[in-house]
Amino acid sequence: GIPTSSKKLPERYAKVEQVGSPMGPDLEIIRMLKPDVVLSTKTLEADLKAGFAGADLQADFLDFTSIDSMQTEISKLGKDFDRTEEATKLNEDLSTKINQVKKRVSKKKQPSVLILMGVPGSYLVVTENAYIGDLVKIAGGKNVITNQKVEYLASNTEYLQNANPDIILRAAHGMPAEVVKMFDEEFKTNDTWKHFDAVKNNRVYDLDENLFGMTASLNAPAALLEMEKMLYDN
Structure with a gap:
């Protein structure tokens, strides 16, 4: 399942069941889909953890509060879903682009x-x-x-x-x-x-x-x- 979103999602998810907003997912729909795990973000853990537990759903709350923590989660997801090579490549691409910005601003006055x-x-x-x-x-x-x-x-x-x-x-x-x-x-x-x-x-x-x-x-x-x-x- 995917969250209901006003933002444009990749075309490959067009026919995937929508399960409500990230902040207020429809637990009944999610239970009917019988997922092995539900992925959410750590910023919503306090609001959603009890609901997922009450619906007997295993939930992982991913830390996306920084780029560094996101890259850690990408590596973990790559390992969990047997996509280590893809995760490594994705993180390398991200790091290259981020380091280019860091290099350009390193000698500028800090606003x-x-x-x-x-x-x-x-x-x-x-x-x-x-x-x-x-x-x-x-x-x-x-x-x-x-x-x-x-x-x-x-x-x-x-x-x-x-x-x-x-x-x-x-x-x-x-x-x-x-x-x-x-x-x-x-x-x-x-x-x-x-x-x-x-x-x-x-x-x-x-x-x-x-x-x-x-x-x-x-x-x-x-x-x-x-x-x-x-x-x-x-």
Whole structure:
């Protein structure tokens, strides 16, 4: 089975049974399919683990909070499903593209970055422990939020103003058009934002949800290239 998604999935999955959204899978449909294992992401483990256990379904929660952890999971999946050679090749290709970006940015001045994750009606601050935070770090940016164990924090605009980042990145999770509109309204009506250097210098960027999701994916190299352009304004 595959998750129900508004995003375009590879054609080979066109006739595969849909099992509901990643955040709210239909356990009855999944049970009828009798899978050996259900694959989900670690970010959803707290919400889904009990439900899968109650439905007597074995679930593996994969850590896609960074490119490095995704590559570890790719290696594990290759071993589990007898695709070691394919997994190794995939990881080698990813590493080559990632290292090219690292090399280009290694001698550039590190910009300070604030990342906001918007959901309809509110927004959170993204730490370096989340996937987008990992992309910023790899691309040579310095997250103004440091020494945190969690992926997301509640926003405190006064504290953020004191951090005064060079760049503000605004990401959307679900309903991106509505979230961008919310961000625009927040930045227009909350006077605090106009004091940020990033706002004064027009260094506020909205991230494309198709490239910059909540978890790592195989389009990470393309996301890194876009991140590099934004961080160094090129």
